[in-house]
Amino acid sequence: MRPDLFEAPDYYNLDELLSEEHKLVRDAARQWVKRDITPIIEEFAQKAEFPKQIIGGLAEIGAFGPYIPVEYGGAGLDQISYGLIMQEIERGDSGVRSTASVQSSLVMYPIFAYGTEDQRKKYLPKLATGEYMGCFGLTEPDHGSNPSGMVTNFKDKGDHFLLNGAKLWISNSPFADIAVVWAKNEEGRIHGLIVERGMEGFSTPETHNKWSLRASATGELIFDNVKVPKENLLPGKNGLGAPLGCLDSARYGIAWGAIGAAMDCYDTALRYAKERIQFGKPIAATQLQQKKLAEMITEITKAQLLAFRLGQLKNEGRATTAQISMAKRNNVEMAIKIAREARQVLGGMGITGEYSIMRHMMNLESVITYEGTHDIHLLITGADITGHNAFK
Numbered sequence: 166m167r168p169d170l171f172e173a174p175d176y177y178n179l180d181e182l183l184s185e186e187h188k189l190v191r192d193a194a195r196q197w198v199k200r201d202i203t204p205i206i207e208e209f210a211q212k213a214e215f216p217k218q219i220i221g222g223l224a225e226i227g228a229f230g231p232y233i234p235v236e237y238g239g240a241g242l243d244q245i246s247y248g249l250i251m252q253e254i255e256r257g258d259s260g261v262r263s264t265a266s267v268q269s270s271l272v273m274y275p276i277f278a279y280g281t282e283d284q285r286k287k288y289l290p291k292l293a294t295g296e297y298m299g300c301f302g303l304t305e306p307d308h309g310s311n312p313s314g315m316v317t318n319f320k321d322k323g324d325h326f327l328l329n330g331a332k333l334w335i336s337n338s339p340f341a342d343i344a345v346v347w348a349k350n351e352e353g354r355i356h357g358l359i360v361e362r363g364m365e366g367f368s369t370p371e372t373h374n375k376w377s378l379r380a381s382a383t384g385e386l387i388f389d390n391v392k393v394p395k396e397n398l399l400p401g402k403n404g405l406g407a408p409l410g411c412l413d414s415a416r417y418g419i420a421w422g423a424i425g426a427a428m429d430c431y432d433t434a435l436r437y438a439k440e441r442i443q444f445g446k447p448i449a450a451t452q453l454q455q456k457k458l459a460e461m462i463t464e465i466t467k468a469q470l471l472a473f474r475l476g477q478l479k480n481e482g483r484a485t486t487a488q489i490s491m492a493k494r495n496n497v498e499m500a501i502k503i504a505r506e507a508r509q510v511l512g513g514m515g516i517t518g519e520y521s522i523m524r525h526m527m528n529l530e531s532v533i534t535y536e537g538t539h540d541i542h543l544l545i546t547g548a549d550i551t552g553h554n555a556f557k
């Protein structure tokens with residue numbers, strides 16, 4: 166892959182709205198991505214392997230639990246810092262950002278928000294340093310967009326719970342030390358359980374042959390009469406709202422992360438268009454390429470404003486699920502469209518691993534589907550504004 170010459174676009178001087186801490190956090194993540202992600206990511210994506218050596222670096226830039234309080238090992242930052250970290254990591258690769266999102270929002274957050282003090286103390290500091298890696302099991306082979314239909318279940322056996330079922334499409338599962346698993350009790354109520362690697366009957370086969378998020382490990386979670394200690398139940402919240410609360414946090418991070426992927430594609434296309442000469446002039450001097458580039462920066466700027474305002478609302482505890490859905494949906498679509506256009510600006514070179522664009526484009530095909538599909542987020546907005554739920 167070529168040297169990383171990335172320069173972040175800031176067309177509306179958004180930096181002026183950031184605090185010194187935001188900029189410090191963002192710049193540290195940006196430099197880390199340039200130094201530790203860009204040089205290796207193409208190789209790991211090509212060989213479809215998660216680069217485990219980056220776990221320590223992710224922890225150092227505060228990507229594991231950015232907004233979890235310092236007393237539990239988190240970085241104690243606000244929601245805008247969290248968003249900026251996700252933006253910078255996804256500028257490098259959506260798969261790496263997925264690993265950080267899962268660890269922070271889908272594993273640390275539920276333990277922090279719904280766990281006991283003992284669970285917080287036992288798991289959060291180790292998750293913050295990357296000594297433990299986690300995964301989040303909600304989706305099942307027959308229940309994706311409709312997780313309420315899940316069949317994974319646990320029975321009370323007196324001194325332990327007996328867990329049975331299977332989860333599919335689980336990021337980080339092949340190497341995770343712990344899994345936050347959502348399952349129904351005997352009354353059909355959804356609860357979260359912490360399942361640890363090594364428990365008898367628990368296995369995590371890897372899913373192969375992905376064309377997307379190749380540098381992120383994805384797999385299954387299989388529970389065959391797994392004895393889960395009773396103290397591993399997350400007691401603070403139950404029902405579908407518990408996992409959906411985690412998804413709100415992760416989707417918020419994705420709304421920022423997608424901007425990073427889009428910025429990288431735009432920056433690459435802009436630089437290439439200025440340098441590439443055809444018909445005796447740079448292709449950047451042609452109206453057709455200018456239309457592409459001008460529309461890209463316009464859409465990136467709108468997405469940045471959406472994410473920033475959402476971050477302010479989130480800091481105030483006022484961001485709604487529907488507002489988060491709108492930002493996730495809009496910003497991921499914006500990014501995937503920009504990746505497709507940017508790929509064309511590079512002509513044939515755009516399909517090679519010399520440049521990051523095609524990798525971003527393929528990654529974003531997962532990002533537009535996971536954490537609620539593009540359609541489902543539209544239906545969430547539709548239900549919010551009309552009062553009519555069109556899911557069923």
Ligand SMILES: Cc1cc2nc3c(=O)[nH]c(=O)nc-3n(C[C@H](O)[C@H](O)[C@H](O)COP(=O)(O)OP(=O)(O)OC[C@H]3O[C@@H](n4cnc5c(N)ncnc54)[C@H](O)[C@@H]3O)c2cc1C
Binds near residue numbers: 267309310531
């Ligand atoms: C790479 C990757 C990583 C993932 N990581 C995780 C993870 O870590 N943990 C986890 O729990 N899950 C994870 N997922 C699962 C992801 O969240 C699901 O794939 C997603 O929710 C969609 O579910 P599905 O694939 O079963 O599609 P389906 O729900 O079967 O949907 C298929 C199509 O039907 C549409 N559709 C569904 N219902 C409706 C409706 N009511 N009206 C109109 N259209 C509808 C959808 O929009 C979609 O286009 C991951 C997925 C991928 C691809």
